[in-house]
Amino acid sequence: MKTILLIEDDKALRENTEELLELSGYSVLTAPNGKIGIELVKQNLPDIIVCDIMMPVIDGYGVLENLSADEKTKQIPFIFLSAKTEHKEIRKGMDLGADDYLTKPFEEEDLISAIESRLAKAELMNRMLDKTSSDHGVSQDEMRTLHELKNFFDDNGEVVHFDQGELIYQEGSRSNQIYLILKGLVKCHSMDADGKELITSLFRADDFLGFTSFLNNIPYQESATAMEPVDLAGISKERLTEILKKNKNISLELMELLTENISVIKAQLLQMAYSSVRKKTAQTLLQFAEIMNTNPEEPIKISRNDLASVAGIATESLIRTLSGFKKEGLIAIEGRNIRIKELKALQYVN
Numbered sequence: 001m002k003t004i005l006l007i008e009d010d011k012a013l014r015e016n017t018e019e020l021l022e023l024s025g026y027s028v029l030t031a032p033n034g035k036i037g038i039e040l041v042k043q044n045l046p047d048i049i050v051c052d053i054m055m056p057v058i059d060g061y062g063v064l065e066n067l068s069a070d071e072k073t074k075q076i077p078f079i080f081l082s083a084k085t086e087h088k089e090i091r092k093g094m095d096l097g098a099d100d101y102l103t104k105p106f107e108e109e110d111l112i113s114a115i116e117s118r119l120a121k122a123e124l125m126n127r128m129l130d131k132t133s134s135d136h137g138v139s140q141d142e143m144r145t146l147h148e149l150k151n152f153f154d155d156n157g158e159v160v161h162f163d164q165g166e167l168i169y170q171e172g173s174r175s176n177q178i179y180l181i182l183k184g185l186v187k188c189h190s191m192d193a194d195g196k197e198l199i200t201s202l203f204r205a206d207d208f209l210g211f212t213s214f215l216n217n218i219p220y221q222e223s224a225t226a227m228e229p230v231d232l233a234g235i236s237k238e239r240l241t242e243i244l245k246k247n248k249n250i251s252l253e254l255m256e257l258l259t260e261n262i263s264v265i266k267a268q269l270l271q272m273a274y275s276s277v278r279k280k281t282a283q284t285l286l287q288f289a290e291i292m293n294t295n296p297e298e299p300i301k302i303s304r305n306d307l308a309s310v311a312g313i314a315t316e317s318l319i320r321t322l323s324g325f326k327k328e329g330l331i332a333i334e335g336r337n338i339r340i341k342e343l344k345a346l347q348y349v350n
Helices: 011-023 034-044 060-068 087-096 108-135 146-156 237-246 248-274 277-291 304-311 315-327 343-347
Strands: 003-007 027-031 048-052 078-082 100-103 158-162 167-169 177-183 186-191 197-203 223-226 230-236 331-334 337-340
Touching (some): 003 011, 011 027, 011 108, 027 034, 034 048, 034 060, 048 060, 060 078, 100 108, 146 177, 146 230, 146 248, 197 304, 230 237, 277 315, 277 337, 315 331
Parallel strands (some): 048 078
Antiparallel strands (some): 158 230, 167 223, 186 223, 331 337
């Protein structure tokens, strides 16, 4: 049975989460603040730590810094719980060495999924390290995770800024850079045979951007444009290739990430090909709300042309469908902005 240490100062949340984890088959230790949490880690060496950030005595950052400085505890998987969702707060935790984060309030399945994936990854990493150590020895400076690769982009990449509507790169231009999005929303798009723009994918903060072939210097196959003010950190393809050659685990994680992106794009293409105009419009609204981290109460600030481009329908058809949704009470239209009023109803539109 795996042991989890839960460090959380909110008593009700701590007790409820402890019960959830025990029902899921874990042995659970709890601590009401960072100081007690550190003591329990040193005494029990749990398999994984789930820790709040904002706490009295010693906060979550202090806990992670303390444990990272100890050879016995620095490899224990560490998941942050936080009500803060700003990129700089998340990045601060990742810079300190956290493996993952969940924003409160979180869904039960999201917590269990995060714990299971981190425990499984830790097991695989330990096996790989054991094998590598027996063969060649392990360099402490080697990167091992995508989070560490993103930190490398943050620390070493060339930071560039693009204003809303500004072209980041154009289809057919040379693809020399790979980017990490630090802030903002980016659309990738191309033109069909009739000269109509089609948005092929959307990327947000903490996503990679600009992947093409590593082996052949082929040009970009689509264009990328900032949908709001965007900050990017870029490194050359050659430099990233060298990193991936030396770090097989990162290569595997990156392959998995790119495979997930392809699956999303395939689903979007199927929607564009076979769904009704109403369903295309509803799914596109939901997609933008998710990508832009929009709460149901907050408006989606997006142009009708961009919505129509993602949905794969004419702008006029989209506008008529939005008017119908407004009459049905599913959305509210506030000038150029759209606010979702009935989230579940939109999910089941046919």
